[in-house]
Amino acid sequence: MSKTRYHPASIFLHWFVFLLIVAALITIELKGQFPKGSEARDLCKSIHGVFGQLIFLAMALRLVFRFTYGVPKPTNPRPVFISLAQAMHWLMYALLLISPIFGILYFQYGGKEINFFGLVWPQLVTPNPEMKKLVEEIHEFLGNTLYFLIGAHALAALWQHYVVKDDTLRRMLNKVKAQA
Template sequence: MSKTKYHPASIFFHWFVFVLVIAAFVAIELKGQFPKGSEPRELCKTVHGVIGQLIFLVMALRLIVRLTYGAPKPTNPKPFLASLATAMHWLLYAILLISPIFGLLYFQYGGKEIHFFGLVWPQFVTPNPEMKKLVEGIHEFLGNSLYFLIGIHALAGLWQHYVIRDDTLRRMLNKVCAQTKAGVMNK
């Protein structure tokens, strides 16, 4: 019998990452409203950094859950679209894991300590203004890519739900009744 539902932990981590990414975007966009060097601007950067670290940890857990419990096959029978959906998911996973690493490197190349709920990360790199600028550019590119990819991901889910009328979105909301081979509905 093929898997028809996401594991509850996968669903939780999906929506938790969604909330964290929105919070990270809000914090970094809000930063631009304050003058450079001001306390509110620095607070926005700190909040963004802490949220980025949380995203990394939650994404690592999400990946472990996915590798342990798997994921249901895409519901679209067209192999090209199913392959595209799989590639999109792995690209999102990669960026959501890599972007926080570049954020950490940005702070460390800038010579700043990184705090995470009372802990201080060890210094992995030597402060270097040129590398800080390069890493900042990569981190911003990855963040801007997320805006685009998350938009496509959401539109694809809505398209499958409202146009194709399959159970893709319902599976991620844990509201699916999958049909077995015998035609009996399971919850």
């Protein structure tokens, strides 16, 4: 695979994770439309949890592809932009892996069983209402930070596409061959 292009699996996983994040956001926002303790509210939280687990798995797989096939060389030659882009990517990767872990801890500290397509997670922690609240706050902070970073990431991609006029966005859309 040429180092001027992303591996097709990396492109797929990038957009798949994006869709999962949108779905997770929609379901957790929809949760607020239902009264506490209702079945609909609990269902929204459960679906949000499934999306979080899928995000974790997709991101782990994406990192495997990144380490196996590498990534294209940056098209913007300025070292400051390269450093910012790398920092942004690694921070988003970390948040996309850590946030689902805090989501799992939230459920488990609340004494709830976690299902993933018919499989049940083993109970890793003892239920604890104080820890549940703390973990929930951390999970929400990580999620809000992630939404901010995703926005900055999208704006940077649009800036590179429309202002700098390089192939960065086209490479992730797999629309044209990037120049070497």
